[in-house]
Structures are given as structure tokens and as C-alpha cells.
Amino acid sequence: MNARTFLLVLAFAAVCPFNGYAQAPWQSKLEQEIPLLGHRNWIVIADSAYPWQTAPGIETINTGATQLEVVKTVLDALGHAPHVKPIIYVDAEMQHVPEADAKGITTYRDDLSKLLAKREVQSLPHEQIIAKLDEAGKTFHVLLLKTNLTIPYTSVFLQLDCAYWNADAERRLREALEK
Secondary structure (H helix, E strand, O other), X not given: OOHHHHHHHHHHHHHOOOOOOOXXXXXXXXXXXXXXXXXXXXXXXXXXXXXXXXXXXXXXXXOOOOHHHHHHHHHHHHHOOOOEEEEEEEEHHHHHOOOOOOOOHHHHHHHHHHHOOOOOEEEXXXXXXXXXXXXXXXXXXXXXXXXXXXXXXXXXXXXXXXXXXXXXXXXXXXXXXXX
16 A cells, blocks of 8 residues: 555544444434533524524524424434433424425324334323423524425424422422431
């Protein structure tokens, strides 16, 4: 191997990870942030028309990826996090958007339903979810991942909760403190 070939191989190895595929910048950012996130933080996987919010606690990243790819990647990553678990919200409006007005909504609903099949999902009106998100963004970090989806009311909102503490344990603690 001549020096020029060796340098090309070395340069290629430096930019390609050993796992066989390169992570997109949004995936790297997600991987970096999950250990920092805790209960009361949010991750939003949004359609492409979702607005760029200016609250200081809301960080927006354009993924350039499909909605379902980002939802799956985020849920898989959270599934490996020992400290947080998602409370999943979707817009109540999504179930009522007709295919005639939003081509692809039926397929998207079916695919999202399959992806979330073994999880509890709460459906709330869009404005109620946004109000929760706006309030959280005043104090807590919100990671907003925009996708390339162009169908309305398809965003998936993940409010993070503590994975190793639950409401019953908190209630028992508060009762003990009152005694």
C-alpha cells in the first residue's frame, strides 16, 4: 500500500464509525441529551410545519428524517435509559383528519398505531398539549425534533417521567411526611 492509499484509508476510517453506519446529527444530539433529561422534560417529534418556538427552554432540530423513523429511534433510545420513561401524547384531532384533506393520514395513523401498540397513549386536543409544552418550556428543557412529514396533527409528544419512581411511591412518601 502506497502512502497516498494509506492516507485515504485513514481519512475514511476517521469519518466512518465502526458500527457500519453513520449517525445523523440529530441522532447524536439525542444520544448526548438523553442522559441530561429527566422528569418534566419533553421530546417532541413534529411534522414539518410545526413552528419554531422562541421560548428559551425549547431547542429545535431539523432531522430531515421521516416521522416514524424519528419516533422509533427516540422510543428505542428511551427504552435503554434507566432514568426516564415517556408519557406519550398525540393530538386528538389526528383521528378525525380525513384522507381527502390530508393524503397519507390513514397510512400514517395505521403505522403509528403499530409502532405504539404496546404503549399507553393519551390523546388530547392539540391546544391542550401545546399549553402543557409551553408551560414546561418556561422552566424545563424541551427537545423538538422536526421531521419531513407534511400531514397535519401528526406530532408525537413525549413528556418524560421518572423511570424508577412512580405516583404510588410519591403518594406514600407524602403521606409519611404528613405524619
